[in-house]
Amino acid sequence: MLESLSRGLEPPGLILIADSFECEGRSLLKSFVTSAALRGECVHVFTFELSDVEFSIGLDDGVRTRLQFHDGFSDPLDWEQMGMLPIRNLSGQELVGCVGGVEAGPSQQPCTVVLDSLSSLLQHKPISQLARDLQDFQQRAATAGLTVRRLLALLHTDLHPPEVPQVLGVQLGTTVITVTPSPEGSRLPGSSLPSNMASIVQRRKSGKVVRQEEYFTIEIGFRLISSVEPLLGKQGVAGSDSVSVQPDPAAHLPFNLRLTEQEREAREQVPLPYHFSTEKKMLLLHGGSGDARIYYQPDESDDVDEEDPDDDLDF
Amino acid sequence: MTEQPCPTAVTSTRGCKVCFLGLVQSFNHYSLVAQKLGVQLSAAREKGQLVFLEGLRSSLDSLLTEQQDSRSPFEFLSSPDTSLNCLYEFVRVSLSETSESTWKFPVLIIDDLSVLLSLGVSAVNILNFMHYCRATICSKFMGNIVMLVHNTEDLEDEENNFVVKSLSHQCHLILQVEGLTTGYCKDIHGQLTMTCRSPSPVKSERNITKIFQYKVQDKNVNFFARGTSSSVL
Numbered sequence: 001m002l003e004s005l006s007r008g009l010e011p012p013g014l015i016l017i018a019d020s021f022e023c024e025g026r027s028l029l030k031s032f033v034t035s036a037a038l039r040g041e042c043v044h045v046f047t048f049e050l051s052d053v054e055f056s057i058g059l060d061d062g063v064r065t066r067l068q069f070h071d072g073f074s075d076p077l078d079w080e081q082m083g084m085l086p087i088r089n090l091s092g093q094e095l096v097g098c099v100g101g102v103e104a105g106p107s108q109q110p111c112t113v114v115l116d117s118l119s120s121l122l123q124h125k126p127i128s129q130l131a132r133d134l135q136d137f138q139q140r141a142a143t144a145g146l147t148v149r150r151l152l153a154l155l156h157t158d159l160h161p162p163e164v165p166q167v168l169g170v171q172l173g174t175t176v177i178t179v180t181p182s183p184e185g186s187r188l189p190g191s192s193l194p195s196n197m198a199s200i201v202q203r204r205k206s207g208k209v210v211r212q213e214e215y216f217t218i219e220i221g222f223r224l225i226s227s228v229e230p231l232l233g234k235q236g237v238a239g240s241d242s243v244s245v246q247p248d249p250a251a252h253l254p255f256n257l258r259l260t261e262q263e264r265e266a267r268e269q270v271p272l273p274y275h276f277s278t279e280k281k282m283l284l285l286h287g288g289s290g291d292a293r294i295y296y297q298p299d300e301s302d303d304v305d306e307e308d309p310d311d312d313l314d315f
Numbered sequence: 316m317t318e319q320p321c322p323t324a325v326t327s328t329r330g331c332k333v334c335f336l337g338l339v340q341s342f343n344h345y346s347l348v349a350q351k352l353g354v355q356l357s358a359a360r361e362k363g364q365l366v367f368l369e370g371l372r373s374s375l376d377s378l379l380t381e382q383q384d385s386r387s388p389f390e391f392l393s394s395p396d397t398s399l400n401c402l403y404e405f406v407r408v409s410l411s412e413t414s415e416s417t418w419k420f421p422v423l424i425i426d427d428l429s430v431l432l433s434l435g436v437s438a439v440n441i442l443n444f445m446h447y448c449r450a451t452i453c454s455k456f457m458g459n460i461v462m463l464v465h466n467t468e469d470l471e472d473e474e475n476n477f478v479v480k481s482l483s484h485q486c487h488l489i490l491q492v493e494g495l496t497t498g499y500c501k502d503i504h505g506q507l508t509m510t511c512r513s514p515s516p517v518k519s520e521r522n523i524t525k526i527f528q529y530k531v532q533d534k535n536v537n538f539f540a541r542g543t544s545s546s547v548l
Contacts, residue, residue: 021483022522024513049485051454074450077443079400119484123439156484159477181521194521 002198002214002226005175006035011204014134014151014174016118018165020158023181023196029116029154031222034059036112037066041149043112044099048072048087048120055116060221070098076120088124092136100144110149117154118168127164131171138172175202182215188227193217198226331458332418333359334409336402336425338370351534364418366409370430396437399444407451410458421458423448428482429465429475438474442481449485466491487512495528502546503528507538 004010015032019025036043045067047055052069059067074080076087085098099113115121121130134151141148155165157178169176178199188195195217202210216226250257259267271277298304337345345367346356359365368388377389388405391397410421431441445462452458464482467475483489491508511523527538530545539545 021480027513051450053454073454076446077398079398079403079447119481123442123481158480159484 001212012149014172016174016176018155018157018178023179025179027218031224034222037063044068045114046070049117092133095137096140110147112150115153119156119159173203330419332421334366334423336368342369403447421456423460425462427463438478502544504531
């Protein structure tokens with residue numbers, strides 16, 4: 001599903017990449033940007049967290065020519081009075097104005113809009129306002145005749161309460177891709193780089209929610225490689241091969257150490273010598289009732305005298 | 316966190332124009348420590364290489380003087396919930412002359428950001444200030460920023476933790492200094508965890524984390540791998 005999202009085969013809408021300090025998501029975002037640019041789409045990148053030069057590092061020249069940067073990084077609060085994109089007043093109308101101004105009127109050519117990142121916007125406006133602004137942008141873009149095929153956004157989950165991606169997902173019908181590091185040493189076939197795990201939650205217009213987990217890695221040139229199959233690393237992530245690798249000590253012996261099934265069952269039936277079973281307990285409980293008797297059969301040579309041998313004692 | 320991070324940073328900025336926001340200690344303190352490491356802060360300040368903002372003295376002057384100096388870097392002390400625009404202006408003006416001079420590139424050193432929270436500055440205003448410093452010094456002037464922030468994860472200081480997490484996402488290198496979990500040791504004074512964030516910008520790579528232990532000596536700091544302290548070997 002990750003590759004189909006990257007190639008634009010899934011229905012259009014908002015794709016939110018949720019990352020954390022342990023696993024950055026900007027490289028996945030840039031792989032989506034690269035795919036969109038190579039499809040011939042114009043990509044509008046709104047940078048709030050880093051400069052356009054830093055964002056462009058690693059992108060091919062052919063991709064860069066299709067990127068249109070809107071600078072929300074240099075002067076977001078108008079301290080320098082440079083007339084840049086104001087982060088506090090950024091609304092759906094402003095976003096449409098920036099995109100539409102470049103596209104020069106209603107355009108049938110699809111474009112992709114990238115917001116890097118939503119965490120910077122959420123420092124200055126509440127989540128409800130941001131969700132409304134994004135919804136407003138999508139509606140105004142459609143009204144203005146702009147074909148915004150996809151809206152990509154990056155969010156740092158460790159900077160916000162956990163319900164923020166859910167709110168965006170429910171209100172905007174977002175596809176949320178949460179990236180986390182996969183176990184140490186795990187690799188995808190054909191890649192030497194460590195892989196990460198993407199947990200995808202896609203909300204479709206029919207109301208159906210699709211969940212999937214995939215492993216992915218980003219190669220040089222922001223080429224995406226993904227796989228649904230679990231990985232086998234040095235530590236044996238799948239775990240199934242480790243048991244059979246161990247040597248069998250009972251093999252290749254001149255005597256037999258193994259048991260047949262019947263012998264194994266018979267062995268399991270044998271009570272242990274000091275095991276306090278129910279039978280032993282019952283035996284001990286009934287032992288004081290006087291059932292135990294001593295039977296004596298005298299021989300012919302035995303002299304049985306009924307008299308008390310202590311009668312002649314006079315104390 | 317370490318007691319003396321900033322003079323060590325100053326020793327590695329030879330030939331650079333430095334703006335040092337010393338908000339916690341006096342200039343003499345940093346000067347004495349730097350002297351032990353072979354750096355003369357007084358001489359650097361006199362020849363214009365170092366611009367030092369002595370927070371303890373300047374903030375007091377800003378509060379006690381009656382004249383309305385709107386360009387004071389500590390204007391935020393008198394008005395609650397004010398932005399750090401004036402402090403940023405001070406930094407920008409101090410380092411904007413780098414391109415016209417013989418210095419290599421500008422460096423901003425801040426000791427420390429957590430004290431701004433204690434002075435009533437909100438976390439968002441601190442992050443706005445750091446954003447502008449980064450935009451101007453790193454992106455525009457191609458310089459570096461070294462800052463000290465206290466880690467209060469165990470103390471549940473939400474504002475400080477938010478500042479630390481936000482800055483961690485923006486930093487390229489994070490040095491986390493802490494004492495040993497086993498307590499005091501004569502030969503090992505602490506542990507340094509160095510995290511290089513996303514080392515390659517052209518493909519996805521994990522953060523590289525390395526752990527060292529250190530011993531602070533009179534004129535030097537010795538770093539060594541865990542288990543290789545001189546008392547052990």
